[in-house]
Amino acid sequence: MTPPPSGPVCAGASQYASYPTFTSYVRARGPVLLRTARSLTANPSDAEDLLQTALAKTFMAWERIEDHRALDGYVRRALLNTRTSQWRKRKVDEFVCEELPEPAGLPEPDPAERQVLHDAMWRAILKLPERQRQMVVLRYYEDLSEAQTAEALGVSIGTVKSAVSRALGKLREDPELTPVR
Numbered sequence: 001m002t003p004p005p006s007g008p009v010c011a012g013a014s015q016y017a018s019y020p021t022f023t024s025y026v027r028a029r030g031p032v033l034l035r036t037a038r039s040l041t042a043n044p045s046d047a048e049d050l051l052q053t054a055l056a057k058t059f060m061a062w063e064r065i066e067d068h069r070a071l072d073g074y075v076r077r078a079l080l081n082t083r084t085s086q087w088r089k090r091k092v093d094e095f096v097c098e099e100l101p102e103p104a105g106l107p108e109p110d111p112a113e114r115q116v117l118h119d120a121m122w123r124a125i126l127k128l129p130e131r132q133r134q135m136v137v138l139r140y141y142e143d144l145s146e147a148q149t150a151e152a153l154g155v156s157i158g159t160v161k162s163a164v165s166r167a168l169g170k171l172r173e174d175p176e177l178t179p180v181r
Helices: 011-014 022-041 044-060 066-090 113-124 130-141 148-153 157-173
Strands: none
Touching: 022 044, 022 066, 022 130, 044 066, 066 130, 113 157, 130 157, 148 157
16 A cells, blocks of 8 residues: 655645645555455455555546545545446356256155155045046146146136145145145
8 A cells, every 4th residue: 555656746735734645645544444445355455455446546536636625535435436346347257067066955755655655645635525536636646737627627717726725625634644744
């Protein structure tokens, strides 16, 4: 965070006794501004680079800044804008790989347990009235839409919806399926 060479930076800056030059401003306010930069980055070296860039932008605009009492706000805005620009320009590396790095899922259920569940489900379905059983089988085992099921059975879509709803309610209450949940 080295200030630029001292010298007459701007003629109008001498009227402000607290910061007559850019160099004296950087010397006086540098530590405070560095703390601000550190709050914007995770790495202290990046914070120093960020502050250096913001100060360079401030130096380039030094003659245009009318109120030198507001310099801290100007530099903070330059810090934020610079950090936002860096963040937007960051490169995200993507690598092509043979397999997707998916997390391991749940372990496969035991085939015997799957068969027990399958048998319990069919016993519960066989307890349903014939019309409801037909609709459940067509909707969920044959994977037909409500409209296709209604057409296959010669009923309205509303009839399919209500009958399937009642059938699912009965299946939820079936005591043989309770331990499965």
